[in-house]
Amino acid sequence: MSHDCSAPQTAEGTYLFDARGVARRFRHAAIFGALSALTIGETMRFCNDHDPLPLLQQLSQHFGPRLQAAYVARDPGEVVIDFRIVS
Template identity: 70%
Template structure:
């Protein structure tokens, strides 16, 4: 069953971010801003239609060990990644 990012997240401290509805020219700025707004221990559940490998490298460089990334779903046309702010 496909993941539906439009559904409310049940876990406290997990916030959905559906990049598919954001204009391409604003996506990276919106993602960086959303992650920067998270407190330690909070997670952004990121949904996209493609695997954002260049973005993941940029995030790793910018946030370093403060940000942990884990794929929740990694299938063609459906990518879900949890970004956890650790400190």
């Protein structure tokens, strides 16, 4: 499935975070900060050039069940994940 991560906000309450434009040494801190800024019902559409499996584990440990993750695209060179705050 192809997705254009250069598109702005996808829907009301969904905000784009393109990790490819963030220096590697700042990525995890920026992602945690962006997710922490979301309110219940908001979604961050995360775009990356690889599947961030270690990051997903860290996010699960930190946010627990209040953060849901759903893949939009999982192609080589283009991974898109919707992170939603549910409670």
